[in-house]
Amino acid sequence: MSSGPLGDDGDGAALGDGGSSGSLGSGGGRTALVDVLKRVGVFALVVLVVVAGGTAVGGAPVSSAPTVSDVTVESFSGSESVVDVPPQEGELSMSADGDGKVIVIDTVHSGSVQRAALTPMVNTLTESGAEVRYRLGSRSGGGSLNESLAAADAYVVIGEGDPYTADELRGLDNFTRSGGRVLVVNEPSTGLGALSLLFGGVSRDTVTSPLSPAVSQAGLGFGSGYLYNVENYDLNYRSVYATPTGESPLTEGVDRAVVHASLPVTGDAVLTTTDGTTLSETRRSGAYGVVARSGNTTVVGDSSLFDQEFLYRADNEKLVGNLLDYLVSGEKRPADAPGTGSESESPFGA
Amino acid sequence: MVNPIDRRVATALQSYTVLVVAALLIGAAVVPFAVGVTTPEQKRVAVVQVNELITDATSTDTVQRLRALRSDDSVVAVVLRVSSPGGFAAPSEAMYLAVRRLAEQKPVVTSVGQVATSGAYYAAVPSEAIYVTPGSNIGSVGVRGRVPTEGLSSQATTGPDKTVGLTRDRFHAKLESMKRAFVGAVMDERGDRLSVSRATVAEASVFGGARAVENGYADEIGGLEAAIAGAAAEAGVTDYEVRYYDPAQSALAALLNQSAGPGGSSGAAGVSSGAVAAALDDDETSVALDSYAGVDTVQFLMVYGVPEDTSGSYNTTAAAEVTA
Numbered sequence: 001m002s003s004g005p006l007g008d009d010g011d012g013a014a015l016g017d018g019g020s021s022g023s024l025g026s027g028g029g030r031t032a033l034v035d036v037l038k039r040v041g042v043f044a045l046v047v048l049v050v051v052a053g054g055t056a057v058g059g060a061p062v063s064s065a066p067t068v069s070d071v072t073v074e075s076f077s078g079s080e081s082v083v084d085v086p087p088q089e090g091e092l093s094m095s096a097d098g099d100g101k102v103i104v105i106d107t108v109h110s111g112s113v114q115r116a117a118l119t120p121m122v123n124t125l126t127e128s129g130a131e132v133r134y135r136l137g138s139r140s141g142g143g144s145l146n147e148s149l150a151a152a153d154a155y156v157v158i159g160e161g162d163p164y165t166a167d168e169l170r171g172l173d174n175f176t177r178s179g180g181r182v183l184v185v186n187e188p189s190t191g192l193g194a195l196s197l198l199f200g201g202v203s204r205d206t207v208t209s210p211l212s213p214a215v216s217q218a219g220l221g222f223g224s225g226y227l228y229n230v231e232n233y234d235l236n237y238r239s240v241y242a243t244p245t246g247e248s249p250l251t252e253g254v255d256r257a258v259v260h261a262s263l264p265v266t267g268d269a270v271l272t273t274t275d276g277t278t279l280s281e282t283r284r285s286g287a288y289g290v291v292a293r294s295g296n297t298t299v300v301g302d303s304s305l306f307d308q309e310f311l312y313r314a315d316n317e318k319l320v321g322n323l324l325d326y327l328v329s330g331e332k333r334p335a336d337a338p339g340t341g342s343e344s345e346s347p348f349g350a
Numbered sequence: 351m352v353n354p355i356d357r358r359v360a361t362a363l364q365s366y367t368v369l370v371v372a373a374l375l376i377g378a379a380v381v382p383f384a385v386g387v388t389t390p391e392q393k394r395v396a397v398v399q400v401n402e403l404i405t406d407a408t409s410t411d412t413v414q415r416l417r418a419l420r421s422d423d424s425v426v427a428v429v430l431r432v433s434s435p436g437g438f439a440a441p442s443e444a445m446y447l448a449v450r451r452l453a454e455q456k457p458v459v460t461s462v463g464q465v466a467t468s469g470a471y472y473a474a475v476p477s478e479a480i481y482v483t484p485g486s487n488i489g490s491v492g493v494r495g496r497v498p499t500e501g502l503s504s505q506a507t508t509g510p511d512k513t514v515g516l517t518r519d520r521f522h523a524k525l526e527s528m529k530r531a532f533v534g535a536v537m538d539e540r541g542d543r544l545s546v547s548r549a550t551v552a553e554a555s556v557f558g559g560a561r562a563v564e565n566g567y568a569d570e571i572g573g574l575e576a577a578i579a580g581a582a583a584e585a586g587v588t589d590y591e592v593r594y595y596d597p598a599q600s601a602l603a604a605l606l607n608q609s610a611g612p613g614g615s616s617g618a619a620g621v622s623s624g625a626v627a628a629a630l631d632d633d634e635t636s637v638a639l640d641s642y643a644g645v646d647t648v649q650f651l652m653v654y655g656v657p658e659d660t661s662g663s664y665n666t667t668a669a670a671e672v673t674a
Contacts, residue, residue, distance in 0.1 A: 020418070043369045051375025066421035071451050075534020083526040085519040230549045235522045237552070309518055 030093070086234055088312035092120050093321050098130030098328035104152040106145070108137035109210065118158075121324065130328050131239045132155050146171035150336045154181040154327035158303050163210035173217050174338030176296040180292035183323060184215050185300040186263050188226035188280075217299035220267035225281030227262045227288055227301075232276055234258045234313060241274045241314070242290050249329075250293060250322045258313040259290045262302035267292035271319070296330060298323065380545050391424040393590040397431055397574070398597065403653070404437025404445060404469045408598035415597035420452050426590065427456055427581035430477065431574055433463030434470035439493055439528055439650035442469025444595030446535060450476035457584035461577035462486040462568065467556055471567075472532060475539040478584050480568040480630050481577040483560035483572050483613040490654035492554030493528045497521060498648050515648055528650060554653060584632060 075081060103125055105118065114132065115122070122132045132151070136142035145168045149155060155175065164172070176182050215221055229240040238261040244251035248270040257271060264279060269289025278285045290301040300323070304310040311317055396419050402408050419425045430449065435444060452458055453476045460466065460477040467490035474480055482488060498514040498521055507513060515526065530590050533552050537544070544551065544566035562568040572574065582590050 039364065039366065039369050042366055043373045046370050046373030047377040047380070050374055052381045066417055066455075069452075071447055071454070073447070073450070073531075073535060074538060075531045078534070081527060081531055081534075083523045083530065085517075085523045088519075230552050235519070235526055 019215045021129045024218070032174070056088065068110050086313060090312055090315070090317040092124050092311060092317045094124055094128045094324050094328070095321070096128065096325035096328050098125055098128030101130040101153040101328040102151055103130050103132045103156060103327055104135050104148050104155045105132065106135045106148070106155065107155045107161075108145075109214075111156045114180075116314065117307060120308060120311055122185065124321070124324055125328070127326070128151060128328060144168075146338055149175045149180065149338055152180065153330055153332055154183065156183045156185070156327070157211065157214070158185040158306070159187050160210045164214055169213055169217070171338040172214055175332075176218065178297060178334065178337030179330050179332040181327050182214075182218075182297045183300070183327060184211055184220075185303045185306070186211055186222050186296070187303045188224075188263050190338055192231050215267075215297060215299050218267075218294040220265065220292050220297060220299045222299065222301065223264035223266060223279065223288075225264075225279045227259070227264060227279060227290070228272055229274065229277045232274055236260075239310075240277050241276060245269055245272055245289075248271075248293070250291060250298065250326060251319065252314040252322055253318040254322070256314045257305070257316050257319045258310060259302040260304040260310055262288075262290045262304075264288040264301045265290060265301045267294050268298065293326075298326060354623030370479070393426045393585075393587045394422075394424050395427045395429060395578055395585070395587075395590050395592050396422075396425045397429045397578065397592060397594045399595065400432045400434050400445075400470060400473060400598070401596070402431055402434055402437075402598045404441045404473070405637045406435060406438065406441050406479060408437070409441035409444045409448075411597040411599075413444055416448045416452050419595075420455055425456065425593075426585035426587050428452060428458045429574070429577050429581045430458065430460045431463065431577075432466040432470050432474055434458055434467075435465050435655050436470045436472070436490070436653040437651070439652045440470065440653045441532070442472045445469070445473035446476065449473050450539075453477065458579055459577050460582040461572075461583065462488055462559070463573045465654065467654035468492065468554075472535065472652060475536050479570055479577075479580055480562075481570045481572040481574075481580065482562055482568040483571065484559045485572060486559035486562070486568075487556050487654075488559065489556045490554050491532055491551050492533060493525055493650055493652055495521070495525060495648060495650045505669050521648065525650065534651065543569070 026031050105122075109191070125132050133148070135145070135148045142148070145164075149171055152175075155172070172182065183269060212221055227240055228237045228239050232241060233239055234241065239258050240262070242257045242262075244254055250270045254271070262273075266289065269292045271291035272287040272289050275287055276285055277288055279288060279321065292299050305316055305320055351465060352597050374573055386476070398412065398415055398419070400412060403544045405528060416428070419428055458477045460474040462474070462480060462482045463486065465487040466474050466480075466482075467487055471488060471491065480488070497518055498516065500514070500518060503513045505513065511517070518534055524595065529552065531547060536551055557567055559568065570580065578592055582588070
């Protein structure tokens with residue numbers, strides 16, 4: 001800085017020079033001291049004015065590091081805060097001999113059945129000596145339903161696919177009257193069950209369930225909505241417990257089963273959900289049937305039972321084993337019933 | 351011979367201009383401390399807005415603000431102005447913890463706008479009082495997520511869980527664990543005010559404002575003004591000023607920038623709002639585009655409603671989600 005309103009280059013030079021040469025006298029030293037004091041005074045005065053002014057008009061509030069105390073959340077760290085996967089034990093097996101029996105799994109009325117999903121069920125049936133056939137439908141080169149039934153001892157349909165024709169319904173009726181076994185397994189809607197992706201493409205948005213006519217002639221049926229229980233459940237509120245209603249070959253050895261997002265079934269239930277189970281559509285709480293049987297027709301409200309994910313929950317493997325026993329235990333007479341179906345006796349008429 | 355630089359420094363130090371400038375700077379630095387020790391502070395009620403889908407980015411900004419307010423002695427009470435359907439699970443839990451920590455030190459009151467559900471309600475439950483209007487929606491105490499698919503990965507992995515991370519059973523167990531934590535927190539914070547059972551809370555229902563006051567999900571019918579007044583009353587102050595904060599705004603700006611290009615990087619925000627839709631969407635394409643930098647991970651959400659997919663590929667048949 002060469003010069004300024006408050007600057008004094010001459011004094012500065014003199015002070016510097018004097019310090020080094022000692023040529024200045026006592027008068028010069030006092031002048032330098034006064035200059036220093038003046039500068040210190042100006043400095044202190046300005047600081048004081050700024051601080052006082054700033055304080056008067058206010059400033060930013062003082063912040064400091066906040067106290068960080070422990071926040072204890074019981075529900076985060078309590079003994080029940082970490083949920084374990086329930087044990088999955090047991091083996092799927094059959095007690096009945098399936099030798100010579102033919103089981104037809106209908107892929108037409110089951111929608112998009114993927115055979116891999118049925119592996120445990122099919123393997124167990126074949127190990128018992130039964131023959132498992134998949135019905136592809138006439139559009140895939142297969143025969144009619146009645147032709148398939150004529151060669152079958154048991155008929156299985158899982159999920160809702162194409163509706164039945166009147167002729168097919170007559171054939172089914174004749175089939176069961178002749179001793180053929182029918183197992184109808186349903187699901188609430190696409191995506192809710194473990195097999196949802198395997199039986200995709202079906203929906204219960206239709207007014208009439210395609211399976212209803214097939215089972216109603218046996219006095220059975222499916223409700224709408226799905227079952228859940230928010231108080232007593234297996235890992236998820238949609239996985240509810242079900243217990244036998246009494247003595248039945250279908251529930252032999254079953255103390256408690258687990259069904260996942262099951263449809264309620266109507267008819268003579270052999271397995272009902274525990275109290276407190278709620279139906280989604282009505283929000284009514286109670287014990288709902290999930291497996292029911294009438295003669296040679298059995299309905300199950302949950303296809304997840306047959307999937308690996310739920311097969312070994314609770315006593316599910318025993319329940320499924322009993323259902324497989326049921327399939328191979330019928331005695332159809334005549335063996336080729338229902339024949340063509342046109343001559344069969346049926347409440348639907350010819 | 352004096353060094354020219356030394357001479358210039360000596361000259362500068364003797365300059366009154368330099369001295370005055372230095373004094374001004376030092377004085378300005380001292381002012382805040384002087385204010386703190388010499389004058390009584392104006393008491394403030396801080397209004398912190400939570401108007402967004404709760405993500406890692408937004409919750410970090412909000413938690414940071416709440417931390418600052420916790421240590422600000424001039425702030426005597428905080429009002430959370432919530433209008434959010436919730437968001438991702440872990441950020442929602444972080445919000446809950448931050449609000450709970452704040453509520454331990456000064457009154458916190460929540461004012462609900464359109465909606466305070468799921469993760470947003472989680473953040474609000476430690477409040478001293480929750481104010482709603484009849485049109486508010488509140489509740490949805492639960493967690494949801496897309497059930498992972500199992501099967502052989504097309505990529506080579508070092509372990510069976512390397513891609514998905516957990517089996518379907520463990521997914522459900524984790525979902526249940528998070529639900530228990532959430533429901534438990536609600537019962538801990540508001541159990542004495544709720545007229546409904548724990549099981550009913552776990553149904554994840556959403557209630558209108560009036561009903562929420564009736565069943566204890568909320569406390570008062572009133573707008574933001576009433577909530578501010580209530581917060582001040584809780585703090586015992588009558589003379590106060592109100593200061594508004596919208597801490598998540600910067601994070602949202604980052605999100606908006608991302609949404610311009612669905613394939614863009616997640617950047618600082620970590621995950622886009624489109625990822626919420628993707629987490630609920632069965633359309634693999636949209637998952638690849640909208641999730642964590644194109645990586646489809648198992649996401650747990652605490653959100654009410656069906657988020658819109660920014661890529662427009664939302665599949666209405668995406669029912670594989672599980673709501674607890």
